[in-house]
Amino acid sequence: MRRQIFWLTAFAALCANGPAGAAQDTSVRRSSDRNFANFTPCVQAVRIAHEDAPVIDGDLSDPVWRRAQPITEFYQVDPVEGAAPTEPTKAYVLFDERNLYIGIYNYDSEPELIRRSQMQRDFILRDDDAVRVYLDTFGSFRDAYFFGVNANGARADALIENNSNYQNQWNTIWRAESRLADDGWMTEIVIPFQSISFDPNLEEWNMQIVRNIRRKNEEIRWSNIDRSRGRIDMTNPGRLAGVRDVESGIGLELQAYVTGAAAYDWRTADKDYDFNPSGNAFYKITPSLTGSLTVNTDFSDTQLDDRQVNTGRFSLFFPETRDFFLQDAQVFEFGGRIFQDLVNGMPFFSRNIGIVDGQPVDLLAGAKLSGKLGPANIGAISARTSASEAIGVDGQFLSSARLSVPVLSASKLGLVFTHGDPTGEDESTVAGADFQFKKLNLFGDGTLFADTAYTHSFTGGESDHMLAHETAYRSQTWNGTFRFRDIGADYAPKLGFVNRTDIRRYNANGWRKYRPSGGFIREAETGGFANIITDRNGRTLDRFFGAWMGGSNNPGDELWLRYENGFVDIVDPFSIAGEVPVAPGDYRWSQYEVEASATNARMVGAEVEARWGGIYDGDYLNIRSELSLRPSRYFELAAGYEYSDFDLPSGEIGVHIASVNSTIAFTPDMTIKTEIQYDNISEAFTFFSRFSWEPMPEREIFLSIGHTALIERTDFPRDFTSRRSSLALRLGHTFRM
Template sequence: MASSLLPGCLTALLAATSSPAAAQEVVIDRSADGRISIRAVRVNEPIEIDGELTEAVYRDIQPISDFIQQIPDEGAPASERTEVWVFFDDDNLYVTAKNYESVPEVDWVANEMRRDTSQLRTNDSFSVMLDTYLDRRNGVAFLVSPIGGFSDFAIANEGDRGRGVNFDWNIVWDSRVGRFDGGWTVEMEIPFRSLRYEPGEEQLWGIQFRRIIRRLNEASYLTELPISAALGNSLVAGMWRISEAGDLEELQVPPRNFNLEIKPYGLGTLTTNRRATPPVDNEAEQQYGVDVKFGITNNLTADFTYNTDFAQVEVDERQVNLTRFNLFFPEKRDFFLEGRGNFDFVQPRNLDIPTMFFSRRIGLEQGQIVPIDAGARLTGKIGNVDVGALNINTDGSDLPGIESTSFSVLRLKQDVFGRSTVGVMLTDRSNSLAGDGSNQLYGIDGSFDFLDDYSIDTYFAKTESPGLPDQDQSYMGNFDYNGDRYGLTAGYLVVEKNFNPEIGFKRRNNFKQMQSSARFSPRPASIDWIRRFNFQALTQSYWSADLDELETRQHQLIFNTEFESSDQFQVSISDDFEMLTRPFAIARGVTLQPGDYDFTNYEVFYRLGAQRRFSGRFSMRFGDFWSGENTAFGYDFGRIEISPQLSIEPGYLINQVKLPEGEFRTELGRARVTYTFSPRMYFSGLVQYDSNASSFSTNFRFRWEWAPGSELFLVYSDDRDTSPFGDPRSFELRNRGWAIKFNRLFQI
C-alpha cells in the first residue's frame, strides 16, 4: 500500500514545484507591526510601456492580489481579481496591473479620456498612491482608466475631507493600457526625478492600490479600510486614508542630480473690447515669458516665473446670487494651483470661515487682469514641517486706480501626533486697499484628528490695515465626528468687523456663527436596491460681532436616499430668518427694506449617477422667500455621453421670484461640449447665458500636450449683450479675444 502511494506523491510534488506559480518569487508580506509590506523588485532591462505585459519579469514575480472591498461590502473580497507588480530601475518606478472583468467590455464604465478631469473619477480605474516621505499623512497618486484616461494628484493631511486633494498637481510620467482575454491592463512609468522624497539610496515608502468598478459602485484596496473613510459613499475618498496604507520596501532611488526644468512660452493675442475707454478693436499683441522649476534638495522645490500669462485658462462659470454676500469663484491658473496644498489653512466645511490665502487676489483687481511681472515660490518639506513661501509682483502702472503691488505669503505646518498638524501663516500686501500703507495677516491653526472619525480644528488670526484699528481678529473652534452610521458637528466662529485679509476671501463680515448638526445614516441590509439613508438636522445662526444682534438663522431637516445604482433622491425643508439693517437691492428695480424676514422653503431633487451615459441633477425649490415667494427649477451637474470621446455637459436654472416690492426672473444656462482626440489632446467649448447680466458668452479651447509637459493652446472667447426675453434682436458684442500660446519644457 505504501509503495503504491509513493510514486503518486512524488509525481504530485514534482508537478507542484514545476508549476509557474510555485516558481514565482513572492514579494508581499507583513511587517512587524502587522502592516502589509511589498518588496520592490529591481529590473535590469527597461519595462516597455505598451500595456502588453510580455516581459519575463511578469512570469518570474508573483503578483500582488486579494484586494479588499471598502465599499459597498466593508471587509469582503473584491468582486473582480486584480493583480499588481511593482518594479524599478535606475531611473523609474513601474507599477503594473492586470484588471480582470467577468463582463464584456461593453458593460465597463469608461467614457472619459481627458487628463485630470473630474469625470475620470466616475469611470472604472486602477490607482496607486505613494507616501514618499512615509509620514502617513501626505502622498501623491496616479489613476488610469481602461481607455487610457489618466490623472495625477497630491494628497495633503489625508485629504482633509476633500480640501487637501489637489487634482491640479501635475508631473511628467507615462502610462499605457491594453486588453487580454478577460480584462484590461495598465503599465505606469513614474520617473524618480518627478517625485520628492527623503535623502538616501535605500527608501521605505507607503503604498496603496485601488480598483474602482463603477457598474458595481465598488472600491477595493490593497489594505482593509473602514467604510467611514469613504465619507459617505465616495468611491475615491478611501485613497486619502494614507495612515492605513501598506509599506513599499527595498526601493533604491538614484542619487539626487541637478534637477532643473525650464519652460518658456510665446503668446499672440488679438483683442476687441467695445466697453474700454477708448474702445479697442482687433488689437494685436505678442509676449514671451518663462517658468523655471529648480529642485533645491530632494524635499524642496523652488519655482520662478517671469512675465506670467494665463491666456489658456477657461473662463469662470457664472453664478446666480440672491443673497447679500460675496460669491466664491475658484482659482483656475496653473501656477497657483500646483502648490496650493502647502498653503492651506484650516477650514472646516460646516463654518463660514474666511480663506486666509486666496490666490485670485493676485493679478485680478476691480474686474481687471493686472500683469504679473515676476514671482517665486518655495514648497516642500523639511523634516516633519511642510513649507510654503510665495512672493509675486504685479504691475498696475498702465491701469487707472490700480497700484503695482508685491504679495508675500509664508506658511509653515508641522506634523504632530499620528494624524494632526499645527501651523502658522503670514501674508503681506505692500499696498493696502484700505488706505495708504500695507496689509498683513498673522495666523496660527491646529487640526487634530484622532481615532478613525474624530477631529477638532481651531485657529486664531489677526490683520493689520491702515485706518482699521482694533476689532481685527478672527478665531474658531470646531468639533466633527464623521462616522459611517452617525455624524455630529458643533462649531463657533468669530470674524470681527475690521478683520481684513487682503490676500484672502471672506463671504461676509462682522459676525459670530454658531453651528451644530446631527446625522443618522443606516445601511439597510434588507433593501438590496438602497445603499444608504441619510437623516440630518442642522441649525446655524449668525450674530453681529460688535452689537451681538441676530442677523441670520437657519434650521434645516434633510432626508437623502442613496441607491445602489449611485442615484440619489433628497427632500429638505429650511426655516430661515434674516434681519436687514439697510436696504438690499436683490434685483434691478427691486429693493428690500430694513426689517425682519422669516420664511420657509422646500427643496426636492433627484440625481442620476455620474457613471450613466445621461446624468445630472433635477431640482425644484419652492416656498416663502423674503417677503414673498420663489419657485426655482434646475438641471445641473449634467452630462450626456455621445461617445467616449464626445460629451455635452448642459445645465439650466430658473428662479421665478414674486415679492410685494416687485417680481423678477433669473435664468442661468450653460453647456460645455468636449471632444477628446487622445488623453493629451482635446477641444472644449463653453457657452453661457446669464439673464441678470444680459450676457451671452462663449469660450472655446484647444489643448495639445505635444510632448510631456509641453503644450499648444488655441483659445477664442467673446461676450455679447443680449436679452432674448426683453429684446431678442439685441446681440451686441462687448468683447472678443483670440489667443495662441506655445510652451516647451526642457528638463536638465
C-alpha cells in the same frame, strides 16, 4: 453640502497581515475576519536598471514585471466592506534611478461590460472602470499625489490636501497606457521622480491603490478598508518600501512658453496684437524642497469661472484654477476642515494675486518655496503684479508664508503669514496659527477631528481677529459636527477672503447612516442641523433649523429631501441681483427642497433640484438642472440651467443662468474643450474654446478662441451684440536637467 442643507419629508425610494502575493480568496470575506483598524499592507518596490524599464504600452506581458512582488490582497469597501472583490486585481511596483513604474491587471469576467466612456485628461473617475494610485511621499498621512487611469488610458492627476481637498487643476508630467484583454484590462503608469517631491530619508512611502468596477458600483482598496473614510483619506494607507537612491537630475526644470495673441473690439473696430514670451523654473533645492520662479506668467489656458449671479447680501467666492498657484498648493493649506466649505475668514487665497475685483492684472514675476525641510512643511510665495490703468491699481508686491509640523500621531501645528494689498489702498499684514487634531478608531470605527485656527489682521491702522473651531466625529453610523467662528468688525485679510465680519457663527449637525444588507438601496441617511449667526453683542442675525433625508441605490442614482426654517434680521438694505430691494427688518420663512439625480455612468445622466418656499415676506423658487451626454468615449456634452424667481412685495425678478460644455477627445493627449455661458442679469454671453495637444509629455501646443457679446434679456436671443473676439496660440516645452 447635502449634510448641511436640511429636510423634513421622507425618502421616497428607500507591512503586515499576510503575504502581499497571496492568492485571492473569491469567497465573501467579511471585515470580522481581519482587524482592518490595524491593517497595514506593505510591498517592496523592486529596483531595475533603466535599460530594463518596461515599454509603457498597456501590456503587462513585458518580462520585467515578473521581477516585481505582486499585490493581490484587495478588499471591497463598497458594497460589502471587507468582502473579497468580485473580480481579482493584481498590481506591481518597479523603479529605476529616474522613474517609478506601476502596473495593474484588472481582471474581469465580463470584459465586454467594462465601462470606458471618457478619453480626456482629468476625466471623472467614478463614471468609468478606473484605478487610482495615491502617493504620500513625505509620510504626512494627510497630503498625497493622486494619479488615475481608466481603461482608455485617459489620465487624471491631482493634489490631495488634508485628506479632504482634491485639487484636480494640478497637472504634472507622467505617462500611462491601458489595454483591453480577454480577461479584463491592464494599465501601465510611469511617474518620473522629477515630477514629484519626496523625502529621501523616508524609509517607506505611504501608498494606496483603489479600483472601481463601474457596472457594479464596486470600490476595491488595497488599504484603508473603512467606508467611513473617503478614498482620498491617507490616514491608514499601505506602505511602499525600498524606493531609495533615486535621481532627479540636477533638480532643475524649465518651462518655456511663447504666446501670440490677437483681439478685435467690435464696438470700436480696434485690433490688438501681442507676442508674449513667458516661463517658469523649478529647482529642487533638496528632493523634498522646491524653489519656483515665474516670469511674465501666461494664464491663457485657464478655464472660465463657473457663472454665478449674486442674489444675496455677501460677495461670492470663485476657486483658484491657475496651474502655477496650484503647484504644491497643499503646503499652503491652513485650518484643516475649518475652511473646507465655509471660506469666510480665510487668511490666504492665492486668487488675490493677479486678480483684482474680478479683473486680471499681469503677473510680472513670482517666486515660491514649497516642500519639506526636516519634519516641517514649508510654503512661501512672493509675487510682483503690474500696474493696470483699466482698473486703477499700481503694481504691488504680495507675499504669503506657511509653516506646519506634525505632532502627536496624526495631528499638526502651524503658522501662517501674509503681507500686501492687491489694490494698494492699505498696508495689510495677517499672522495666525492653527492646530489640526485627529484621533483614529474612536468608539470602534470612528474618527474624531478637532481643528482650531486663530488669525489677526493689521490693515490701514486697524487690527482685528478671527477665531474658528470645528469638532467633527465620523463613522459608518453616527456622525456629527460642531463649528464656531468669531470674526471681528475690522478683520481684513487683503490676501485672504472675507465676506462677512463682526459676527459669531455657530453650526451644528448630526446624522445617522444606514446600509441595508440587501435590496435596492445602497445607502441612506437622515439628520438635522442648526446654524445661528449673531453679532458680537449676542444679537441674533440669522437662524436656520432643518432636517434632511435621502440616499442612493446600487447603480448610484440619488434622491434627497430637505427642509429649512429660517430667520434673518436684515440690518443694512440690499438689492437682489442689484434690482429688487430688500428693506431692513425681521424675516421668517420655511423652504423645501427635492433633489434627484441619475448617475452619469450611463450614456445619459441628469440631475434636477427644486427648492421653494418663502423669502423676505415673499415667495421663492429655484430650479437647477444638469444633463450630460456621452454617446462615445470621444465626445461629451453637458448642459446646465438654473432659474431663480424672487416674488417680493418690493418687486419681482427672475434670474436665468445657462451653460453648455463640450469635450471632443481625439486621444487622451489631444482635446477640444468648449464652454458657453450666459446669464440675464449681466446679459453677458461668453464663448471660449481650447484646443490642447501634448505630442509628447514635455511638449504642448495650445490654441484658444474666445468671443463675448451682450444679449438684452428683453429681446433674447435676437439682440446679439458682439463685443470682443480673441485668438491665442501658445507653444510650450519643458526642459528637465
